[in-house]
Amino acid sequence: MKRRDAALLAAALWAGLSGFASAGAFEDGVVAQQHGDYTEAMRIWRPLADQGSPIAQYDVGLLYAYGLGVPRDLAVAVTWYRRAAESGIAGAQANLGAAYANGWGVRQDYAEAARWYREAISRGSTQARFNLGVLYARGLGVPHDDRQATMWYRAAANEGLAEAQANLGMTYAQGVGVKRDDAAAAAWYRKAAAQGNAAAQFNLGLLYETGQGVPQDYARARDWYAKAADQGMAAARLNLGTLYAQGKGTPRDEGKAAMWYRQAAEQGDPQARMNLGLMYARGQGVSQDYVQAHRWLSLAAASGDAPEIRDQAAGARDAVAARMTPAAVAQAQALAGQPAAK
Numbered sequence: 001m002k003r004r005d006a007a008l009l010a011a012a013l014w015a016g017l018s019g020f021a022s023a024g025a026f027e028d029g030v031v032a033q034q035h036g037d038y039t040e041a042m043r044i045w046r047p048l049a050d051q052g053s054p055i056a057q058y059d060v061g062l063l064y065a066y067g068l069g070v071p072r073d074l075a076v077a078v079t080w081y082r083r084a085a086e087s088g089i090a091g092a093q094a095n096l097g098a099a100y101a102n103g104w105g106v107r108q109d110y111a112e113a114a115r116w117y118r119e120a121i122s123r124g125s126t127q128a129r130f131n132l133g134v135l136y137a138r139g140l141g142v143p144h145d146d147r148q149a150t151m152w153y154r155a156a157a158n159e160g161l162a163e164a165q166a167n168l169g170m171t172y173a174q175g176v177g178v179k180r181d182d183a184a185a186a187a188w189y190r191k192a193a194a195q196g197n198a199a200a201q202f203n204l205g206l207l208y209e210t211g212q213g214v215p216q217d218y219a220r221a222r223d224w225y226a227k228a229a230d231q232g233m234a235a236a237r238l239n240l241g242t243l244y245a246q247g248k249g250t251p252r253d254e255g256k257a258a259m260w261y262r263q264a265a266e267q268g269d270p271q272a273r274m275n276l277g278l279m280y281a282r283g284q285g286v287s288q289d290y291v292q293a294h295r296w297l298s299l300a301a302a303s304g305d306a307p308e309i310r311d312q313a314a315g316a317r318d319a320v321a322a323r324m325t326p327a328a329v330a331q332a333q334a335l336a337g338q339p340a341a342k
Contacts, residue, residue, distance in 0.1 A: 026056060033059075038069030049080065054087035061092065065104075074105030085116065093120035094128040101131065101140070110141025130156040130164040137167075137176075146177030157188065165192035166200040173203065173213075182213025193224065201228040202236045209239070209248075218249025229260065237264035238272045245275075245285075254285030265296060270303035274313040281320050293320045294332035302336075 029044035042063050048056035061080030064073050078099050084092035097116035100109045114135050120128035133152030136145045150171050156164030169188030172181045186207050192200030205224030208217045222243050228236035241260030244253045258279050264272030277296030280289045297320060300313035321329050 026053065029056070029059070038063055040069075042069040049083075054084045054089045054092070057081075057087070058084035058089045058092040058095075061095065065095070074099070076105070078105035085119070088123060090120045090123035090125040090128070093117075093123065094125045094131065097128060097131060101135070110135060112141070114141040126156050126159045126161050126164075129159075130161055130167070133164070133167065146171070148177075150177035157191070160195075162192040162195035162197040162200070165189075165195075166197045166203070169200060169203060173207075182207065184213075186213040193227070196227075196231075198228045198231040198233045198236070201225075201231075202233055202239075205236065205239065209243075218243060220249070222249040229263075232267075234264040234267040234269040234272065237261075237267070238269050238275075241272065241275065254279070256285075258285035265299070270300050270306040270309045270313070273297070273300035273303070274309055274316070277313065277320075278316060281316065290320050290324050291328050291332045291335065293317075294324065294329060295335040298332065298336040 025044055026048060029041045029048075032038070032040035032044060042060065045056045045059050045063075049060045057080045061077045061084065063069050064080065065077035066072065078096065081092045081096040081099065085096045093116050097113045097120060098104070099106050099113075100116065101113035102108065114132060117125075117128040117132040117135070121132065129152050132142075133149045133156065134140075135142050136152065137149035138144070142148075150168065153164045153168040153171065157168045165188050169185045169192065171177050172188065173185035174180065178184075186204060189200040189204040189207070193204050201224045205221045205228065207213050208224060209221035210216065214220075222240065225236045225240040225243070229240050237260045241257045241264065243249050244260065245257035246252065258276060261272045261276040261279065265276045273296045277293045277298075277300060279285050280293035280296065282288065286292075294317055297313045297317035301310050301317055303310050303313075324332070
């Protein structure tokens with residue numbers, strides 16, 4: 001099981017809009033936005049943006065970026081971000097950097113992304129600090145430099161940004177840019193996990209399961225996996241299913257194991273697909289069903305990025321097929337989206 005890379009080339013969030021509120025028309029737009037009336041917010045802010053209000057330009061850009069009150073149009077959003085960014089609005093500078101990093105409405109240009117992130121950092125943007133760290137970690141638009149990445153993650157983490165705390169935890173867990181320190185990793189994961197960061201919740205669960213940086217505690221591992229699983233993380237659902245299957249940190253419950261494997265399998269996780277297929281083949285946690293077993297094992301065997309699972313699943317699928325009629329095999333292949341054998 002690998003630790004999940006939480007790095008994101010994220011755009012700055014909407015948070016903080018009300019901090020720019022001022023008396024008059026702009027404030028009326030803020031009130032409309034807070035009540036979810038984005039059409040009214042646009043009606044109020046657009047004339048102000050046309051008249052040169054930088055914060056109104058930024059907010060109009062946000063509305064276009066998210067398709068709120070107007071059809072979504074990233075190119076138009078970038079136009080408004082740029083006007084606000086050139087007037088020194090940190091959020092607009094961070095979002096313009098994210099647009100260049102991701103190719104949202106502009107040609108992808110990591111060097112330009114880094115330039116705008118630095119502009120936003122000079123005006124205090126926490127998100128831009130994190131995003132610049134991601135560029136250094138990946139060597140995009142700047143030289144690859146894990147120490148620089150860690151420095152920027154730490155700067156954003158100390159300001160409370162959950163994504164940065166999760167990535168800083170990961171640098172300690174992997175010993176990238178810093179000396180490996182599982183206890184420090186756990187401490188940073190815990191900060192991010194407490195804010196609801198799914199990757200940190202998963203990684204903290206992994207530390208508890210393996211006893212790295214914290215005392216081994218399967219029950220706590222289960223609890224953290226469950227939090228990440230509830231947010232839709234396939235890897236957490238897989239690991240949670242395995243704990244139930246093995247009775248670690250919880251009474252053994254093959255029904256719950258199959259339920260979690262199914263959720264991860266439906267998201268495309270190769271290991272979960274194989275595990276679910278084996279449970280159908282053996283009648284563990286589900287009624288024995290060779291058609292479903294063949295289906296899920298076939299899907300696992302089709303996973304090109306996991307050769308060990310692919311080969312193991314293919315062998316198990318062929319063993320199941322030997323117990324099936326040709327018609328049942330054809331049914332399973334159809335369910336797996338494969339052409340029926342002639």
